[in-house]
């Protein structure tokens with residue numbers, strides 16, 4: 373056995389946990405399927421037009437499942453119309469109904485709603501207290517069986533079954549080696565999820581129609597709970613940090629927790645529960661979810677731009693502007709590129725600020741540009757698949773680089789003949805960017821390579 377055989381470098385980086393496979397509409401979750409990105413609307417479901425618009429926006433951004441609140445009779449009555457309008461728009465994203473307190477009544481009284489939804493989310497802490505709990509939970513499961521739907525049993529620590537928690541606290545107090553309160557709470561969450569799933573199967577729901585979730589807002593709690601949940605069952609798991617928060621805090625906390633679990637192979641579908649800024653874009657949570665999966669090499673959704681952070685060697689914000697412009701351009705093009713240029717989602721682009729790491733990083737990307745830092749000759753060499761091709765300079769660097777990226781996509785993923793500026797070390801190249809009316813006039817020519 374060689375040193376390499378026992379080295380972590382020689383092992384698979386991530387081995388996914390083996391689970392049952394559950395279909396939600398046409399989307400497979402678990403059983404080796406790609407990890408699914410999902411999201412949730414924040415519109416009033418009664419507002420059919422508003423909810424349709426937001427579901428469509430989330431789906432267009434890449435959400436493969438979208439959850440909507442079904443909290444009242446009026447909301448349940450609106451669900452079939454929402455489904456019909458989405459279908460009419462050519463948007464077939466499966467809809468998940470989020471039920472609390474009255475799901476047993478709504479699913480019974482609104483069979484068209486029950487049929488229009490692709491999955492029911494059931495919170496075992498919110499299905500009724502005392503003697504009502506089991507019968508009301510059973511009604512929801514019976515409706516899932518009747519309509520052939522899967523369920524997510526979604527425990528949340530903010531609504532954890534208090535009777536279960538109290539009885540486990542009592543048991544713990546009698547133990548010779550009692551756990552602390554936080555440990556009992558974690559155990560109660562795992563127990564609530566697994567008991568509910570076992571009960572659902574006993575009622576007749578097939579085991580391959582059950583997904584579990586146990587959401588908390590603390591990163592360490594989430595990791596501990598999901599690690600234990602994964603050890604005790606083979607249901608697919610829906611990962612998410614609940615109440616993650618706003619802005620960078622929400623993104624960092626969600627990424628910290630999910631990355632550790634995903635690295636252990638745990639997690640079959642994810643949702644990032646970001647609080648949008650006032651009037652902020654709800655689709656941000658979809659982009660963040662995609663970026664977590666893509667930066668961990670678990671899935672590819674859109675070409676990613678690597679950019680250096682900048683430092684004292686860069687005195688202008690030009691390279692930051694260029695990196696942002698290219699990333700925005702790539703995202704905007706992806707809806708049409710995805711169909712026309714299979715594999716383009718794996719493309720990498722580098723935008724670097726100076727000669728220190730610029731050429732090296734650019735060579736490792738599919739396309740990279742190394743911009744001039746302070747005191748450097750004001751030229752920007754471009755690298756395509758590791759080879760220097762052209763050197764740009766002048767006022768139209770951004771437009772020309774964007775054009776090179778577009779030409780690379782057409783040649784590499786669309787089979788078109790490569791443009792001259794995609795070949796190594798051309799002496800004299802003319803790049804004709806597709807310009808917008810508001811842009812500056814194009815220069816007579818671009819600079820040649822090899823300087």
Ligand code: SF4
Pocket residue numbers: 680681682683684685686724725726727728729730745
């Ligand atoms: S590549 Fe250059 S500009 Fe960018 S961080 Fe490194 S040294 Fe600074």
